[in-house]
Amino acid sequence: MTPSLQLPAAVSGDRTRAQQRARDWAEIQERMLVPLYEAVHARLEVGPATSVLGLGCGSGLSLLLAAARGAQVVGLEPVPERRELAEARGLPMLAARDASAHAIVTVLDGLAASPDPLALAQSAARLTARGGHVVLATWGPRERCESAPVLALARRLADPLLRQLPDAFALSAPGALERVVLGAGLRPDGGGLVPCPFAYPDLDSAVRGFLASGWFDAALAFSGEKQLRKELTEALFPYLREDGTLRMRNVFRYAIGQKLH
Template sequence: MASAHGTVQAPDTEPGLVTPRAGARARDWAEIQERMLVPLYEAVHERLEVGPATSLLGLGCRSGLALLLAAARGAQVAGVEPREELRELARARGLRVGAVGAGPLPAPPTAHALVTVFDPSRLCADPRRTVREAARLTLPGGQVVLAGWGPPERCESAAVLEVARRRSGPRPAPDPFALSRPGALEELLATAGLRPAGSGRVSCPFAYPDLESAVRGLLSTGCYDAAIGYSGEVPVTKEVIEALHPFTHSDGTVRMTNVFRYLLADRPRRPGPR
């Protein structure tokens, strides 16, 4: 499907606290954590038959692995990512990734057949604005994909992510499971004028060769940024290690089973002239 090209923008962002280890965290995401979500990315691409006819925009694409997988299928891809250190890694992979703008533009500079938002809460304090922007950047008749964590009772990593909440101080850390409750993603679609077109659940185990890799990978997600900013890296790391003990095997490997959910939506075509 066709697309117009231009400078990609997205809603204003609250990317979290920038720590002195921001560059290292970004590399840990790209080298350790990002691949944990490959089953989710591939399930979405397979379900939507992503290929040479697809123009795809990834909002909040991080270091761009999902875009690389789509490009390998022949799709034309571009991304938007608020964190400079992650944008640089994506661009080093040969991807076209822009920064997030100061706010929504009066008219869409770019439109795509498919817009993916693999973490609607990450780009903006109000995920409804992110989804409205995704709809705005989608061609009429195109599709939007929202995805995120499944129910916490189906995700063993929930116990480890709880450390971020406990250590974040008086300003609560964003809840990674806020949109996992029944109907939450559907409500976001309704506010953006999008029509639900299917959904799915995907198993995404978090598996690491050792405890050090597990800690580095989890801290790279951004979920712990507020906790580290408030409590310090050493106490947070210590609690994460303790929380990982039930999932650490005798050979030193770490594995947690998790479920992620995705929701597909259509942007209705504009009615033709009478």
């Protein structure tokens, strides 16, 4: 858990809310993916002399874990508030994609939410050194993710004219990620399923964590925060335990592609 950072006094309401959601991502939700990050780092033997670029690195937890293994890391995060938190953690960040090539380029969050996952994978491949690896990750099988009914709210509460919003599980079927790897001009080089349980100290933290994920931005804009919080609370309530904590079983899938040319 990262400590809260002091906000400037004179920021707009929208800016303040965006910064709070970024904090909630860093302090609540991002750590749920630590098992995925660690599995990827172990599989690729991340260590000294390894250069790692994180595309959509959020507030940088995956890169901090790679740096702890001795890797040279850099991130690229399009959300300004998350990028600021990554920089506050001391991580080097790219203002834009440059021509540098890295041994490992990861897309560990945001692939499933991308309107064009293949284009994102192709961008990752362009930034990978020959012989290096690209790692793509997404949700695992829908039936093995207790968060699936909660994520379904993101589409149901969004503007009906935006029903083309990405399905969180569009790339979760066996072989789907590997097809993206091949489409990006990479050679499939393994992958796996990683259990990533979501655990929260209370129901309010769970609601804040899901709101911070980015999946609900369209629903937030259309249905409003009050309605969305109400629906999220109802969807999360079945996972509440007697001691007030909340836990959901989830699985994530990752695939690795090697750049040969």
